[in-house]
Amino acid sequence: MSIDNDREILLRAEGISKDYVESSVVTHVLKGVDLDIYTNEMVAVIGSSGSGKSTLLHILGTLDKPSKGSVYFKGDNLFKLSSRRRDYFRNHSLGFVYQFHHLLSDFTSYENVAFPLMISGEYTKKQIDDRVRYLLDRVGLAHRMNHRSSELSGGERQRVAIARAIANKPELILADEPTGNLDFRSAGEVFALLSELREENGCSMLVVTHDRDLASRFERTCEMSDGLIKVK
Numbered sequence: 001m002s003i004d005n006d007r008e009i010l011l012r013a014e015g016i017s018k019d020y021v022e023s024s025v026v027t028h029v030l031k032g033v034d035l036d037i038y039t040n041e042m043v044a045v046i047g048s049s050g051s052g053k054s055t056l057l058h059i060l061g062t063l064d065k066p067s068k069g070s071v072y073f074k075g076d077n078l079f080k081l082s083s084r085r086r087d088y089f090r091n092h093s094l095g096f097v098y099q100f101h102h103l104l105s106d107f108t109s110y111e112n113v114a115f116p117l118m119i120s121g122e123y124t125k126k127q128i129d130d131r132v133r134y135l136l137d138r139v140g141l142a143h144r145m146n147h148r149s150s151e152l153s154g155g156e157r158q159r160v161a162i163a164r165a166i167a168n169k170p171e172l173i174l175a176d177e178p179t180g181n182l183d184f185r186s187a188g189e190v191f192a193l194l195s196e197l198r199e200e201n202g203c204s205m206l207v208v209t210h211d212r213d214l215a216s217r218f219e220r221t222c223e224m225s226d227g228l229i230k231v232k
Contacts, residue, residue, distance in 0.1 A: 007038040010172060010204050011060065016069035018055050029055050031227035032069070037172065037204050042195070044215035045208045047224035053208035054176050056224070060206070061094055061174045062086045073172075091120055095165030095203075097175040097194065103149040103157055103164075109136060110145045113163045120168060135163040139193060158190050166197050173198060173205040191217065 018030040029052045037043055047053045058064040060071055062078050071078045073093065078086060096102075103112050110132055117128045136142050139159040149157055158178065165173055178190060191214060198205045207218070215221045222229050 007040060009036050010039045010041075010074060011035075011037040011206075012072040013056075013060060014070050014072070016056065016059055016066045016071070018052070018059065018064070019067045029227055030059075030066070033227075033229050035060075035222065035229060037206055039171075039204060040202055041204045041220065042198065042218045043204075043206045044218040044221045045206065045224050045229065046210065046212060046215040046221060047208070048210055051224045052227045053224045056229075057174055057176050057206070057208050061096060062090060091116060092168055093171045095168070095170035095173045097158075097161050097165045097173065097178045103160060105149050108146050108148055109141055109152070109160045109163075112149065112160055113167055116164060116167050131167060132163075135167060136160075138197070139163045155190060159193060162190070162194050162197065166201060169201050169203075171203050173203060175205065175207040177209055177211075178207060187211075187214070 013033055013035040016030050016033040016035075017028070020027045020029060033052075033056055035045075035056075045053050045056065055064065059066050062071070065079060073089065078089065081089065104115065107115070113132045113135055114128050117123050117131060123131070133142065133145070136145050139162060141156060141159055141163070144152060144156060144160075149160065152160065162178075165175075173194070175194070178194065194205070195217075207214070208224075209215055
């Protein structure tokens with residue numbers, strides 16, 4: 001496996017294309033994207049709305065399939081795996097953070113963070129309880145543990161979403177405009193927290209954003225335009 005500055009390639013995307021067909025109209029959203037993410041690396045993909053960056057993130061996270069191309073994670077071709085193995089991969093190796101948090105509205109903060117741990121089926125009730133309480137305390141929301149997401153502010157919801165994303169100690173965090181729905185102060189706090197937890201867990205992070213100020217804080221930035229990507 002390739003090495004860059006003593007770091008291995010964690011995820012590799014090769015020739016990723018994505019076409020959407022509606023009636024007789026074909027829209028080419030991605031046009032052959034190549035991208036490597038290294039271990040313990042923070043990467044930002046920046047681009048305007050409609051540039052294809054969210055579509056790329058969904059494919060890298062196996063939430064969508066490419067029309068052409070391959071995605072490898074630690075050498076495994078993800079789209080050659082069975083659907084069950086891809087589900088296992090998403091639950092154990094990836095953490096997702098979205099602009100609108102995607103919390104389960106009828107669940108409390110505690111239940112939202114516990115959910116991926118429960119799905120994994122690999123933890124005792126006490127282990128889940130200890131992990132959830134630690135993470136909610138770590139993101140400053142121990143006092144909001146039993147509140148439903150509708151009772152939380154936007155910044156609080158995103159902090160719960162970060163705790164949920166990191167719950168299973170993923171190797172890669174994928175974040176889609178994680179600060180895009182927040183005011184300046186909350187956005188700064190969320191990014192700082194996300195960065196700290198990423199560092200503590202020794203995982204990589206890929207963020208897609210249109211915010212150039214946010215992207216400037218990453219060690220590597222890629223520009224996406226018209227379905228193609230270039231490394232700065």
